[in-house]
Amino acid sequence: PPHHDIYSIEDLAQLIYDLKAINPDARVTVKLVSASGIGAIASGVAKANADAILIAGHNGGTGASPQTSIKHAGLPWEIGLAEAHQVLTLNNLRGSVTLRTDGGVRTGRDVVIAAMLGAEEYGVGTAALIAMGCLMVRQCHSNTCPVGVCSQDERLREKFTGTPDKVVNLFTFIAEETREILASIGARTMDEIIGRTDLLRQVRRGGAHLDDLDLNPLLVQVDEGAAGKWADKGRKPIADSLDARVLKDAVRFLDRGQTLELSYPLNNTQRTVGAAVSSAIVRRFGSQGPAGRLKLRLEGIAGQSFGAFAAKGLELHLTGEANDYVGKGLSGAEISIRTPEWREDQLICGNTTLYGATSGRLFVAGAAGERFAVRNSGAEAVVEGLGAHGCEYMTGGRVVVLGSVGWNLAAGMSGGELFVLDQPGHAERALNGDLAGVTDIDAAAAERLRELVEAHLAATASPLARRLLSDWDNTLDRFVRIVPLTDIVRAEERLKTSA
Template structure:
């Protein structure tokens, strides 16, 4: 109510809702070790979660009741009536000269209500502008209405944002999250895609981009396949350049991303299930990763794998620079061997097939020699839990 009197029209109560569900504010959400199971993908910890919807319902009910009682005492019929009414507030003395040196009169003064109304008169909603997905959904009617397998071709520019996201919503609405077969609807794109290409893209969708893309490619990826390759094909001239922007594959849960070039900073942060191959990434790659598989065929930036508690990362490190870039607090490094090698090799082969990558082709052509330059990274807690016996690469590399 006080915030409303000072002019607030919206109120953030999300943290209070979490507390009602049992959150203890331990502040280790990023570590996958939430002791009450609110923010974790560890099944043992999730079993501790004791929250119920009724807890949030009760919170909101009592909050509304309290606000009504306060408003009633002020003679106001609704919260709208007190927005901007700072004249109803008075500064209270703390009872000591040393505590009364803060003058709040300026924030409690009111502007002329005629020239500046206390309540905002602006429209609070902007209509969603037309997007490429509207055309895609129209063109893909045979896939949606009759279940036909389709391929559609479009040109894109950097103002075409979230391509594939609304299409994915249509897929899930009509078929459910797993109701459409893999790569059922293929979008062939050419150009420079705007932000969030394939964000939250669902299973059944395949997006192939010949060109490059901005930030957030595959954010929240949910089962789709995303392929980004240089226009005109991969070549040694472009293998050292970024082809996708920052914060790609953030929070992905499933699906695949193949990019024949480097990614920007914070690549695959909080990835919990997607598989990906890129040819290098910037700082904070694979940060807080809890699942999935990332194959990095080029250099990585500082603080790689910081807070990574699950999943697998395979880094090609012929110059042995990873030790200086790696954040070792939660991860262990191993040599590439056994079943892990087969998974890594299979992903590189899939990457080569999907993108025509010259980097992947070069590595595959001399695999027996190049395999020794890969480092396999796993979350320390996962290794302990699975009791995996592997030879730490730290020792052999340092020797």
Template sequence: MAIAMNRLGGKSNSGEGGEEASRYTPLENGDSARSATKQVASGRFGVTTEYLVNADAIQIKMAQGAKPGEGGQLPGHKVNQWIARVRYSTPGVGLISPPPHHDIYSIEDLAQLIHDLKNVNPRADISVKLVSEVGVGTVAAGVSKAHAEHVTISGDEGGTGASPLTSTQNAGSHWEIGLAETHQTLVRNALRGRIAVQVDGGVRSGRDVVIGALLGADEFGFGTTALIALGCIMMRKCHLNTCPVGVATQDEGLRKLFPGQPEHLVDFMLFLAEEAREIMAKLGFRRFDAMIGQSDRLDMRRAIEHEKARGLDFSRILRKPEPAPGVAIHHCEPQDHGLEKALDHGLIEKARPALENGEKVRIELPVRNIDRTVGAMLSGEVARRYGHKGLPDDTILIEARGAGGQSFGAFLAHGVTIRLAGETNDYVGKGLSGGKIIVAPPSESPIRPED
């Protein structure tokens, strides 16, 4: 799947289980098996600094259409040596992601994680995945204000065959409902230009793509349909490790039966794009972005005679918001993350002998509580050059003094050590990836350790 999407110039999503480092290197024939989008879910399985810097986009999965309000679950019998290694876990032990992210209990917490991830990999767009439901537009507005470049609205039809029936049947709403609310809310609040809106969870055809665009989507995600193009026959045995076509199993005998080739998915996407192009031509649109948000081109099917269908009111879904003058109705503006103020720019310059030649360096650094995510950008540079193994212990020693801000030492890589004489704020060492953090009161402090 990753190879196919990289050939097309699209993005494949790693999901929440990490990714093998070997996939970051192009194949001998020039193809790339690297997932362009890396996901950060509530369990944080496999989320390392190396994983994050090898991404074009980083997606924070707040929820998914397959099971809104629940975390992912991988039964222990499916956690083999390879899965455990990629997820930094133990073979045979079930992996359950909690329903919430334990560092996100408010929109401010989400904004902090977006800032942290952007510091680790400034080149990547930050995405937030939400589920279509009543009120999702308000949450999406908060996501835009939190400086995410991308939001995904996931419909209740999508998802994995391993989801509990209570989730697949009784939670979430159709993607059309959540997408319409999200687009209308963002336009009314002059936030639409700052954020790309993607929709998934039940998008199956070129017709769905055109409807999604008219309701306000910039991008589209395909999960089940992409798997079917590669050979999935929807046996609903994903959780049993007995998938008969080798898609969702670690059984070596069954995996040999997998029929999929990158060309299969490439062909499906090209056929789907051609169908969408034909419908665009009938509607009179020459460019895709000209079609985004033109919901006045949609209407109900008049031929439906069922008494219940006649009583349905689609006016709130098909309503076209009237933007104020100069307000964009599709994604066309960059987000300002304020990265130019980061202390790490100075740290990277002072640590250049270590980054380029592996020499030991010692850096003295005064910090204040407005200095957030100290060390993350530096760690991103270490991981980009040296991978997860990083540098030898204490190659970069930072002697900090003062009050550290939030996410002090977040995603700190192997070889980076921070000693702080003072105090620090929430999320110290979030996503620690082999670095060391020592926090102690300053020498002149009257505080006695034993007290």
């Protein structure tokens, strides 16, 4: 999946829903850094339908992080775990989510303490790395690891002596110590001690200064009768969706790969349409996709993440409007959106469209919101207007904009190709020129551009596309082509060489 920017608990809930739709077998875990107030955040994550919450402590890691991250990496996991467990229990949410913790868990004693503070799963990372031979010299990012754990240098990799047996040996010792501690307190299983903070006490070191810190708030049992009852909750599937109905109706397509066309009404409570169907397609036909196509003709207003992760072999044709995250992680499908009555500059598609798309095509016979094709790495798209931050961090693919664009266009764009039907000078004023710039439209680029506009017309019957194609020679002169500056430099070097 693509990297995601999460701005609210609603965004997180939608992402969890998307991931469960594309992979119904997966457990979705949300990682939270141990910090004061983490209980409220954990409650929101539990309500967002996560299967597990990982409370990550300030300790551990490889040391490859920036200095600011190492110095400001949160609190000990004990503090965050205790608060999350207590607040979740008080809000009757503890039974709906699994708690996991890491950040310096190295021994069986650490595992038992984590269980007593409320964790059911435990991450042991740094200790396992050291068992393989890591010396913690904190040079992971520089390709100079002296023991070859983290290096692409063949000379250094020859020094690596780690084996799976060393890691197995470590975990065997951790498990044995855990069993010994359980036996010493009369417990047979880990489930019996989860949440049992009554079995912990603060060690007194003696001296006025050493005992200033009162850790008793960490050991509060907010629900004594609930201790140990949270284990083995399993994963939480999403509710029935439109995709469930499609899968029942598309048996012929899924069995034999024959082209099939289906039609459905759509409303904005139906989210992530196409993801579960794409999951079934990939499981049945693999990454190559089927010989035929499953064409879904939909009418109405699409909810969040319409066509998220949609795979090769699927076509989604919507007559209406769509909310945010259309084509998130698009993976080979074709999506088209149009309205029954076309109007120029009509906004028919929400924000963050084609976020992290890798392949496939999107045609929007209208304008889209902000952050269009962010982190796109391979998909092609035609849209008739954009808000701010279009094609931000784009690394591949091709985008054609048949209308106005917002500011900060192509910020951080390091690959791909962008065509904008320019109002005189507007595209260049909107362009963030740090990594991308304007270049000529050669014959090959003009052919690619025309092919996409023709495909847009065929998919959406756009009056604007028809008008532009009817006077193509003059239309072509109005386009601006934007590519990464590295591509411009290489092109100039080729011209000098040929000259």
